[in-house]
Amino acid sequence: MSAPERQAAGRRAPAQSAAGVELSGLAADLIEVAALRHQAGELEARARQRGVTLPAPGRLAAAGGQLVLCVRPERWLLITAPAAPGARAGQSQSEYAGCAAVVELSSALAKLHLAGAAVRELLARGCRLDLDAEAFPAGCAAATLIAQVPVILAALPAGLLLLTPATTAQHLREWLESGGRPFALVRAADVTVGALCGDELP
Numbered sequence: 001m002s003a004p005e006r007q008a009a010g011r012r013a014p015a016q017s018a019a020g021v022e023l024s025g026l027a028a029d030l031i032e033v034a035a036l037r038h039q040a041g042e043l044e045a046r047a048r049q050r051g052v053t054l055p056a057p058g059r060l061a062a063a064g065g066q067l068v069l070c071v072r073p074e075r076w077l078l079i080t081a082p083a084a085p086g087a088r089a090g091q092s093q094s095e096y097a098g099c100a101a102v103v104e105l106s107s108a109l110a111k112l113h114l115a116g117a118a119v120r121e122l123l124a125r126g127c128r129l130d131l132d133a134e135a136f137p138a139g140c141a142a143a144t145l146i147a148q149v150p151v152i153l154a155a156l157p158a159g160l161l162l163l164t165p166a167t168t169a170q171h172l173r174e175w176l177e178s179g180g181r182p183f184a185l186v187r188a189a190d191v192t193v194g195a196l197c198g199d200e201l202p
Helices: 003-009 040-049 087-095 119-124 166-179 193-197
Strands: 022-027 029-035 059-063 066-072 075-080 100-104 109-115 141-146 149-156 159-165
Touching: 022 166, 022 193, 029 040, 029 087, 059 149, 059 193, 066 141, 066 149, 066 193, 075 087, 087 100, 109 119, 109 166, 119 159, 149 166, 159 166
Parallel strands: none
Antiparallel strands: 022 109, 029 075, 029 100, 059 066, 066 075, 109 159, 141 149, 149 159
């Protein structure tokens, strides 16, 4: 045994390094707002009056304590802090009556958040998108497959948001946890919409 090895044997093991990936849930309501035929301009105008930016396809916006993303033309997903069941959808139906159809998706889609230095490397193992930060920077959104599961993926400054059908969410979580072991993946407390928008301290 060499001298360095004897010295190492007498020392306490170093503390485990920080997690390379943190997997959290997102406590949020989620509704889809789809413009009626020839009404996209009116819908966007009403949204602006309420301080809401409806981004272009493939983009994500954060304003007024909510996230808004678009992966289909003239359809937007609004992600807000939880409210009473149906309250957000009812409010949006009233605000956008005559120019949009509103669908409540809070229970239909599971909402996950991944943060950490190794997030993109982990997801790249099961996703065909180029997830390099230069190709998919913060503010981008896309519909794709990850581990053969449909996922809406959005890049935020603090990590990546994943929306997936509730029926396949368990499979995706298990794939993330299995694939994340080499990256020291840990489960973390749920995050809030406000925190992802920058309205709260992490």
